[in-house]
Amino acid sequence: MLSIKNLHADVEDKKILKGIDLEVKAGEVHAIMGPNGSGKSTLSSVLAGRENYVVTEGEVQFEGKDLLDMAPEVRAREGLFLAFQYPVEIPGVSNINFLRTALNEIREYRGLPALEAKEFLKLTKEKQKLVEFDAKLINRSLNEGFSGGEKKRNEILQLAMLEPKLSILDETDSGLDIDALRIVSNGVNKLRSENNAFVIITHYQRLLEYIVPDYVHVLYDGRIVKSGTKELALELEERGYDWLKETYPVTENAR
Amino acid sequence: MANQVSIPLYQKLLDGFDGKFAIEQKAEPDALRQARQKALENFRKSGFPTTRVEDWKYTNVIPFLKEDYALQDKAKAGAALAHAVEAATIEDLDSYRIVLLNGQLQETATDEKLPDSISIRPMAEAKQEATFLNYFGKGTDVEKHHFAALNTAMFTDGLLIEVKANASIDKPLHIIHAFSSENNLFVQPRHLIVLHRSAALSIVESVVTDSSAAKIFVNSLTEVVVEENANLNHYTLQTAKKGLRQLQHTEVNQKRDSVYSNYTFSLPEAELLRNNLHVNLDDEHTESHLYGLYLGADQQLLDNHTFMNHQKAHCESNEVYKGVLLDKAVGVFNGKVFVQVDAQKTNAFQQNNNLLLSPTATINSKPQLEIFADDVKCSHGSTIGQLSQEAMFYLQSRGIGEDSARAMLVSAFAFDVTEKIKIPELEAHINNLITHHIPANQELIKA
Ligand SMILES: Nc1ncnc2c1ncn2[C@@H]1O[C@H](COP(=O)(O)OP(=O)(O)OP(=O)(O)O)[C@@H](O)[C@H]1O
Numbered sequence: 067m068l069s070i071k072n073l074h075a076d077v078e079d080k081k082i083l084k085g086i087d088l089e090v091k092a093g094e095v096h097a098i099m100g101p102n103g104s105g106k107s108t109l110s111s112v113l114a115g116r117e118n119y120v121v122t123e124g125e126v127q128f129e130g131k132d133l134l135d136m137a138p139e140v141r142a143r144e145g146l147f148l149a150f151q152y153p154v155e156i157p158g159v160s161n162i163n164f165l166r167t168a169l170n171e172i173r174e175y176r177g178l179p180a181l182e183a184k185e186f187l188k189l190t191k192e193k194q195k196l197v198e199f200d201a202k203l204i205n206r207s208l209n210e211g212f213s214g215g216e217k218k219r220n221e222i223l224q225l226a227m228l229e230p231k232l233s234i235l236d237e238t239d240s241g242l243d244i245d246a247l248r249i250v251s252n253g254v255n256k257l258r259s260e261n262n263a264f265v266i267i268t269h270y271q272r273l274l275e276y277i278v279p280d281y282v283h284v285l286y287d288g289r290i291v292k293s294g295t296k297e298l299a300l301e302l303e304e305r306g307y308d309w310l311k312e313t314y315p316v317t318e319n320a321r
Numbered sequence: 322m323a324n325q326v327s328i329p330l331y332q333k334l335l336d337g338f339d340g341k342f343a344i345e346q347k348a349e350p351d352a353l354r355q356a357r358q359k360a361l362e363n364f365r366k367s368g369f370p371t372t373r374v375e376d377w378k379y380t381n382v383i384p385f386l387k388e389d390y391a392l393q394d395k396a397k398a399g400a401a402l403a404h405a406v407e408a409a410t411i412e413d414l415d416s417y418r419i420v421l422l423n424g425q426l427q428e429t430a431t432d433e434k435l436p437d438s439i440s441i442r443p444m445a446e447a448k449q450e451a452t453f454l455n456y457f458g459k460g461t462d463v464e465k466h467h468f469a470a471l472n473t474a475m476f477t478d479g480l481l482i483e484v485k486a487n488a489s490i491d492k493p494l495h496i497i498h499a500f501s502s503e504n505n506l507f508v509q510p511r512h513l514i515v516l517h518r519s520a521a522l523s524i525v526e527s528v529v530t531d532s533s534a535a536k537i538f539v540n541s542l543t544e545v546v547v548e549e550n551a552n553l554n555h556y557t558l559q560t561a562k563k564g565l566r567q568l569q570h571t572e573v574n575q576k577r578d579s580v581y582s583n584y585t586f587s588l589p590e591a592e593l594l595r596n597n598l599h600v601n602l603d604d605e606h607t608e609s610h611l612y613g614l615y616l617g618a619d620q621q622l623l624d625n626h627t628f629m630n631h632q633k634a635h636c637e638s639n640e641v642y643k644g645v646l647l648d649k650a651v652g653v654f655n656g657k658v659f660v661q662v663d664a665q666k667t668n669a670f671q672q673n674n675n676l677l678l679s680p681t682a683t684i685n686s687k688p689q690l691e692i693f694a695d696d697v698k699c700s701h702g703s704t705i706g707q708l709s710q711e712a713m714f715y716l717q718s719r720g721i722g723e724d725s726a727r728a729m730l731v732s733a734f735a736f737d738v739t740e741k742i743k744i745p746e747l748e749a750h751i752n753n754l755i756t757h758h759i760p761a762n763q764e765l766i767k768a
């Protein structure tokens with residue numbers, strides 16, 4: 067589904083990604099862990115197509131197509147979804163209107179007719195239940211004044227509505243209380259299938275008890291330095307990341 | 322006075338006043354004739370304003386006055402009128418609708434019988450009446466305002482709208498101001514709107530043109546009187562085509578316990594729109610709301626000058642103007658809040674926010690607070706910004722195309738104003754217009 071080869075990327079002339087290789091197949095869940103500033107969010111931003119991130123080397127194929135060649139909205143319509151580490155507040159755009167527009171633009175791209183108002187509301191209700199999303203929030207401005215947990219749940223609600231093939235969750239679990247964590251991971255587990263895949267960026271092994279990954283990768287200094295199965299997450303939790311600094315000295319960042 | 326030699330229209334107007342116009346005025350009441358004479362002398366002295374006049378610093382009106390304008394129209398009635406009226410249609414709006422062509426009431430284009438409690442007469446007739454003479458010219462400063470002086474001196478037609486005491490008009494009154502002419506035209510309509518004690522009305526005014534090549538300069542003046550405990554919602558939609566240049570002066574006088582809400586939407590394509598909106602709070606316990614949205618494209622010059630004049634105690638005013646500027650459009654906002662010595666316990670709030678969507682667009686924003694009373698609550702703020710890149714990316718990352726994402730964000734920016742519209746059909750109409758005017762496939766600046 068996703069094939070990343072030797073990906074290098076810069077932000078403001080600073081080398082952040084320094085050769086990432088990653089293969090994700092349908093039905094798989096990959097976890098990416100790693101210390102602050104190692105490049106996890108940069109990787110997800112590059113995949114989602116955020117401006118100002120310059121790919122200097124390497125390639126990314128998504129379902130056999132060149133992902134890096136697509137505009138951000140096309141990537142989304144092709145089935146890529148990024149749950150933001152910091153969801154954006156947009157006053158004046160109602161949550162429900164946003165969801166309807168997104169869903170219908172994606173449907174149009176896939177040659178499907180726009181959903182009738184009734185069908186759309188039914189679908190929204192159903193998915194709202196799945197992530198136990200407060201109905202009052204759905205008519206409010208997008209993320210405006212939402213609590214941290216509400217924003218994260220809103221990301222998962224969008225994920226549930228848009229039914230992407232590949233979902234990247236960037237620290238969706240950070241700052242969630244135990245109930246919210248359970249809700250979010252239940253949501254993800256219900257959405258998991260043979261046909262989709264998840265990349266879960268997290269600092270905490272706790273989440274991986276709820277969403278059990280097939281693979282765990284350690285991203286450090288812009289590279290995946292170690293990959294393993296879910297036991298690796300436990301090991302990281304115990305050992306921390308300090309050992310990485312000795313094993314893999316940081317390379318020069320400036321270009 | 323500025324040198325008016327380069328503007329043939331100046332002399333033409335003065336000659337016109339002494340000639341044909343003087344004969345027509347003979348039958349007018351003395352009070353009106355005297356007011357006209359006095360206003361003309363003011364105009365003769367002041368001429369048209371140049372950018373050296375403080376109120377016109379950012380708006381150079383002179384180039385728009387240099388055309389060879391006729392003072393009489395050769396109106397293209399029929400198809401052109403129908404076309405203009407069509408352009409003013411607001412989908413699903415249930416209203417009483419009247420149509421004016423170049424300031425003249427068109428009996429034929431006026432549908433449905435009005436309730437007895439509201440009366441609408443052509444100014445040509447109404448100017449003989451006591452109501453007119455009672456309210457005419459009150460508060461309009463013809464010494465200071467060049468165009469108001471000229472309008473007062475030489476207006477020809479317009480409307481007098483009167484709502485009886487205690488009457489609430491069930492549907493909005495939709496006034497379509499259509500302008501159409503085969504020749505270049507300088508036209509000066511004058512309107513008077515009076516809501517008597519405890520009356521309530523919503524007015525939607527649409528300013529439209531057909532797409533003729535002629536240049537039309539409209540110097541219109543509307544006086545509004547909101548008597549005790551009366552309530553007026555006053556909407557104006559300026560959606561004329563290229564070729565129209567308009568100066569709209571609105572002078573509002575509010576009496577005790579009255580509420581006046583003005584909504585001004587200045588949209589493409591008129592070349593020049595200058596709105597002078599003056600609200601005089603003549604009495605205690607009034608409430609005023611001024612909402613504005615200007616969306617300029619191409620080389621439009623959109624200028625809103627508002628003047629909130631707090632003269633008495635315990636009044637509240639609230640003003641929100643939003644500007645969106647594309648292409649080479651120029652926006653001007655000048656909002657003056659004046660709190661006089663007697664206006665204690667005033668609450669006055671003003672806000673102006675602008676979105677510059679093109680590197681070649683310009684905005685001049687100048688809020689002005691002048692406070693002479695000591696026990697008041699006043700605030701104002703002005704911002705200029707660009708579309709948020711973060712927000713654009715967030716929307717796009719959910720599959721929303723760049724053009725729709727941009728339109729969504731502009732609508733969201735305008736939301737503080739559009740949400741205040743009390744007529745849902747009108748709100749939908751304005752939102753559609755906003756979306757329609759945000760161009761597709763254009764590189765806009767973001768921050
Ligand atoms: N827009 C930007 N401009 C400048 N530097 C940036 C930008 N985005 C990221 N960086 C830098 O790139 C490096 C990697 O940041 P990134 O956000 O990808 O880390 P992360 O692994 O997600 O960290 P965290 O665990 O704290 O979320 C950091 O040094 C960060 O400061």
Ligand SMILES: [Mg+2]
Pocket residue numbers: 106107108151236237
């Ligand atoms: Mg991060």
